[in-house]
Amino acid sequence: MTTVNLVxxxxxxxxxxxxxxxxxxxxxxxxxxxxxxLGHGTNLLLQLAGGPPGRxxxxxxxxxxxxxxxxxxxxxxxxxxxxxxxxxxxxxxxxRSYVLVGHDEVQDDxxxxxxxxxxxxxxxxxxxxxEEPS
Amino acid sequence: MSSLLPLxxxxxxxxxxxxxxxxRWATLQRVVGIVVLTAVAVTAAVLLxxxxxxxxxxxxxxxxxxPVGIALVADRLSALLLLVSTLVTLAVLGYAIDQRxxxxxxxTASTTFHPMYLMLCAxxxxxxxxxxxxxxxxxxxxxxxxxxxxxxxxxGADRIRAGMTYxxxxxxxxxxxLTAVAMVYAATGTVNLADLAGRVGQLPAGLQTVxxxxxxxxxxxxxAIVPLHFWLPDSYPNAPGPVAALFAGLLTKVSFxxxxxxxxxxxxREEPWTLVLVLSAATMLVGVLGxxxxxxxxxxxxxxxxxxxxxxxxxxxxxxxxxxxxxxxYAAHHITVLATLFLVSGxxxxxxGTVALDRMGGLLRTSPGxxxxxxxxxxxxxxxxxTAGFVAKLALLQAGAASGPAEQAVAGVVxxxxxxTLYALVRVWVRxxxxxPVPPEPDTDPDDEVLVGTAxxxxxxxxxxxxxxxxxxxxxxxxxxLAGMTERAGVDxxxxxxYRVAVLGEGR
Numbered sequence: 001m002t003t004v005n006l007v008x009x010x011x012x013x014x015x016x017x018x019x020x021x022x023x024x025x026x027x028x029x030x031x032x033x034x035x036x037x038l039g040h041g042t043n044l045l046l047q048l049a050g051g052p053p054g055r056x057x058x059x060x061x062x063x064x065x066x067x068x069x070x071x072x073x074x075x076x077x078x079x080x081x082x083x084x085x086x087x088x089x090x091x092x093x094x095x096r097s098y099v100l101v102g103h104d105e106v107q108d109d110x111x112x113x114x115x116x117x118x119x120x121x122x123x124x125x126x127x128x129x130x131e132e133p134s
Numbered sequence: 135m136s137s138l139l140p141l142x143x144x145x146x147x148x149x150x151x152x153x154x155x156x157x158r159w160a161t162l163q164r165v166v167g168i169v170v171l172t173a174v175a176v177t178a179a180v181l182l183x184x185x186x187x188x189x190x191x192x193x194x195x196x197x198x199x200x201p202v203g204i205a206l207v208a209d210r211l212s213a214l215l216l217l218v219s220t221l222v223t224l225a226v227l228g229y230a231i232d233q234r235x236x237x238x239x240x241x242t243a244s245t246t247f248h249p250m251y252l253m254l255c256a257x258x259x260x261x262x263x264x265x266x267x268x269x270x271x272x273x274x275x276x277x278x279x280x281x282x283x284x285x286x287x288x289x290g291a292d293r294i295r296a297g298m299t300y301x302x303x304x305x306x307x308x309x310x311x312l313t314a315v316a317m318v319y320a321a322t323g324t325v326n327l328a329d330l331a332g333r334v335g336q337l338p339a340g341l342q343t344v345x346x347x348x349x350x351x352x353x354x355x356x357x358a359i360v361p362l363h364f365w366l367p368d369s370y371p372n373a374p375g376p377v378a379a380l381f382a383g384l385l386t387k388v389s390f391x392x393x394x395x396x397x398x399x400x401x402x403r404e405e406p407w408t409l410v411l412v413l414s415a416a417t418m419l420v421g422v423l424g425x426x427x428x429x430x431x432x433x434x435x436x437x438x439x440x441x442x443x444x445x446x447x448x449x450x451x452x453x454x455x456x457x458x459x460x461x462x463x464y465a466a467h468h469i470t471v472l473a474t475l476f477l478v479s480g481x482x483x484x485x486x487g488t489v490a491l492d493r494m495g496g497l498l499r500t501s502p503g504x505x506x507x508x509x510x511x512x513x514x515x516x517x518x519x520x521t522a523g524f525v526a527k528l529a530l531l532q533a534g535a536a537s538g539p540a541e542q543a544v545a546g547v548v549x550x551x552x553x554x555t556l557y558a559l560v561r562v563w564v565r566x567x568x569x570x571p572v573p574p575e576p577d578t579d580p581d582d583e584v585l586v587g588t589a590x591x592x593x594x595x596x597x598x599x600x601x602x603x604x605x606x607x608x609x610x611x612x613x614x615x616l617a618g619m620t621e622r623a624g625v626d627x628x629x630x631x632x633y634r635v636a637v638l639g640e641g642r
Contacts, residue, residue: 023306028298035305042312049320072319075268079312082275086305089282093298100291106298109368110433 008048015041028094028104035090039083046076135184139193139206142174142216142259150252160243164231167248171227171255175220182213186619190626190636192265200637201326205265207637210623211462212262215391218466219262221605222383222473223255229477229598230376236590246287254280254380261388265637267318267325270392271311274356278304281385284377285369296372303365307355314348321345328637330400331630346401349393350410356389359447360417363440367424370439371432371489375480378432382439383473387465390446394461398627403453406541411451415544417444418551425558430489431479431566434558438515439472441551448548449530452541456533459624463617464526467514467609471523474511474602478504481599482566484591487575491562496571503596505567510603512563514610516556522609527552529617 015037022034050072055062057070094104108116149170156162185191190209194200208216230251234244257277264270282304286297319325321341322333334342351362358366366386370378397407421441428434446468449461479489481504486494498505510521517523527548534545609616626632 023302031298031302035302035309038306038309042309042316045313045316046319049316051320071325072316075315075319075325078268078272082272082279083309086275086279086282086301089279090301090305093286093294093301096286096289097294097298100294106295109295109299 003052004048005052008044012041012045012048015044026105028090028097028106031106032087032090032094036083036087039079039087043076043079043083046072046079135181135191136193138177138181139191139208139263140195141177142220142263143206143256145170145173145177146252146256146259150249150256153248153252154245157243157245160241163243163248167227167231167252168224170252171220171224174255174259175217175224178213178217178220181208182210182217185209185213186622189632192636199639200265201324201329204269205326205328205637206263207265207633208263209626209633209636210619211395211627212391214462214466214619214623215387215469216259216262218469218605219258219384219387220255222469222602223251223258223380225598225602225605226376226380226383226473226477227251228601229379229480229595232592232594232598233376233480236592236595246283250280250283250287251380254284254384258384258388262391265327265633267315267327267330267396271308271315274311274388274392275308277385277388278308281381285373285381289372293372296369299365300369303355307352310348310355311352314345314352317348318345326637327396327399328634331402331634334400342401346397349396353389353393353396354413357386357393358440358443359413360420360440360444363417363421363443366440367433367436370436371430375476375483379473379476379480382435382476383469386439386443387446387469390443390461390465394450394458394627397450398453398458399630399633402628402630406453406457406537407451408540410447411540411544414444414447414451415547417441417447418547419444422551422554422558426554426561429491431482431491431494431562432476432489434491434562435472435475435479438475438555438558441555442468442472442515444551445527445530445548448544449533451544452533452537453628454533454537455621455624455628456536457530457624458627459617459620460526460529460533462620462623463529466616466620467522467526467606470602470606470609471511471514474599474606475508475515477595477599477602478508478511481591481595482508485574486566486572491565493575494566494572495569496567498567500571505563507596507599507603508563508566511606512559513556514606516559517552518556520610522606522613525610525613525617529620 019034019038019041022030022037025031050069054068055066057067097104149166152166153163156166181191185208190207193206195204195206254277257273257280260273261270261277264273282301285300289297315325318330321337322330324330324333334345355362370381373381418441421437421444425434425437425441428437445464446461449457449464482497483489485497485501485504488494514521514523517527531545531548534541
C-alpha cells in the first residue's frame with residue numbers, strides 16, 4: 001500500500017475546484033481557462049497515480065525495483081497533447097463567437113428563453129429558437 | 135483473422151488523410167469515403183461471423199502481449215455493433231454527399247467534411263474494438279474532436295451557442311473520464327480491461343463502488359442519461375441534417391457500449407442494479423414527456439433519442455444474460471432507427487423550410503413518398519409489431535418479467551414510454567403530412583451549413599434513407615438468428631471467461 005503525497009493531492013484538489021468554478025461562468029474565455037486548469041489537475045492526478053517518484057526507467061542505469069512507473073507519464077503525455085489541441089479549438093470557437101455575436105458570452109438556451117417569454121409575453125425573441133425557422 | 139482487426143480503425147484514418155490530399159478532386163474524395171466505409175463494413179461482417187463461430191478475436195498491437203501492450207478485441211457484441219454502425223455511417227455518408235452535390239454542385243470538394251467524417255468513423259471503430267481503458271479514452275477523443283468540427287463548421291451566429299454547449303460538456307466529461315482512468319490505475323496498476331476484471335474484485339467494496347460510479351457518470355454524460363442529458367436536445371437539433379443523423383445514430387450508443395462493457399466486465403453483479411433501474415425509468419419518462427412538449431421536429435426527435443437510451447439502460451439494470459442480450463439487440467435497432475428518423479427529418483425540413491411543426495402541413499399531397507419514409511422508422515421506434523423495435527422491446531420485457539418485482543414495475547414504464555413515443559410520432563405525422571399544403575419558407579440564414587427550405591432534394595438522398603430503413607427491416611426479418619447471437623453475446627458478457635482468456639491467454 002503506497003501513500004499519497006499530501007501536498008500534491010491538495011494541489012490537485014485546488015486545481016479541480018478552480019477549474020470547475022471557472023467552467024460555471026458565462027464567458028467562454030473563463031470556461032477555456034477552466035478547462036486548462038482542470039486539464040492540469042487531471043494530468044497531475046495521472047502522475048500521482050504512478051506512485052512515489054523513483055529513478056529514471058528503461059535506461060537500465062538502476063535495478064527495476066527503483067524505477068518510477070513510466071506508464072502514467074506516457075498516459076499524461078497523450079492527455080496533454082489532447083487537452084492542448086482542444087484548448088486551441090475552444091479558443092478558435094470563442095473567437096468565432098466574438099466575431100459573429102460581438103461577445104463570447106454563452107447565451108440562454110431555448111427552454112430558458114421560452115420560460116422567460118411565458119412570464120413576460122412581450123419579451124423580444126433574441127435569435128433563432130425552437131419556434132423559429134432555421 | 136486477427137490481422138483484420140486493425141483495419142476498421144486504420145482504413146478510415148488513411149481515408150481521412152487521403153481526403154485531405156484529395157481536397158481538390160471532389161469525386162475522388164467521395165469515392166474514397168464510400169470505398170473505405172464499404173471495406174470496413176465487409177471487415178466487420180467477417181469479424182462478426184468469425185467471432186460468433188470461434189469466440190473473441192484478439193490482435194496485439196506492436197507484438198506486445200496484453201496486459202503490457204494494447205489489445206484489440208472483436209467479440210460478438212463489439213463486432214455486431216461495429217457492423218450496424220458502419221452500415222449507418224455508409225448510408226449517412228451517401229446522403230451527405232448527395233446533399234452537398236445538390237447544394238454546392240458536383241465540382242465542390244470539402245476540406246473538412248470528408249476527413250472529419252472518416253476520423254469520426256475511425257474513433258467509433260476503435261472504441262468498439264479496444265480492450266484498454268486509456269485507449270478507450272483516446273478513441274472517444276478521436277470521435278468527439280471530429281464531432282466538434284462537424285457540429286461547428288459553417289455555423290451562423292444563432293447556432294454557435296449550441297456548439298459551445300456541446301463542446302464544453304463533452305470536454306468536461308472527457309476530463310472526468312481521464313480522472314477515472316487515473317483512479318483505476320492508482321488502485322489496480324493496470325488499464326487493460328481484461329486484467330482489471332481480475333484485479334478490481336480484490337479491492338475493498340467501497341473503492342469498487344466509487345470506481346463503478348465514476349465510470350457510470352462519465353459514460354452517463356456522454357450517453358445522455360437523465361439527469362445528465364440536458365446538453366443533447368440543445369445541441370443535436372442545431373447540427374446539419376446528416377451530421378445530426380450521424381451523431382444520433384452513433385455517439386450515445388458508443389458511450390452506452392462502453393458503459394455496458396466496463397460494468398459487465400470489470401464490475402460484475404449478481405443482483406439487478408437498482409440505481410441504474412431508477413435512472414432508466416427516469417430517462418424513459420423525462421425523454422418522452424420532453425418530446426411531447428416540443429414544436430421543433432429535431433428537438434422532438436432528440437428528446438425521443440434520450441428517452442430510448444432509458445430502454446438500453448433497462449437491459450443493463452436487469453444485469454442478467456437475458457437483459458444484457460436485450461440491450462444489445464435494442465442498441466443495434468436504436469442505431470439504425472434514430473439515424474433514419476433524423477435523415478427523414480432533414481428531407482422534411484428541406485421541403486418545408488421550417489422545423490416548427492405548427493407551420494408545416496399537407497406534405498402527403500406534395501411528397502407522398504416521404505410519408506412512407508417517415509412512417510416506417512416511426513413505427514419501428516415505437517415498437518409496433520412486426521418491426522425490429524417490437525422484437526428488441528419484447529426481448530427487454532421478457533428479461534424484465536423474469537426478474538424481480540422492481541424490474542417488473544419498470545417494465546410497465548417501458549410499455550408506457552413506448553405508447554407515448556407512438557403518440558408523439560403520430561402527432562408529428564398528422565401535423566406534417568395531413569391538412570392543407572403550406573408553401574416552403576425561405577432559408578433564413580443562407581450562409582450556414584444547415585440548409586432548409588431549399589425544396590431541393592434528389593433521388594439518392596431518398597435512396598440512402600430507404601437503404602437505412604432496409605437495414606432496420608433486415609433486423610426484423612433476421613430477428614431469430616440475431617436474437618440467438620445476442621443471447622450468446624449476453625452469456626459471454628456475464629461469464630467474462632472467454633474475453634479474459636482471449637486477451638490474457640490461459641491460466642490468468
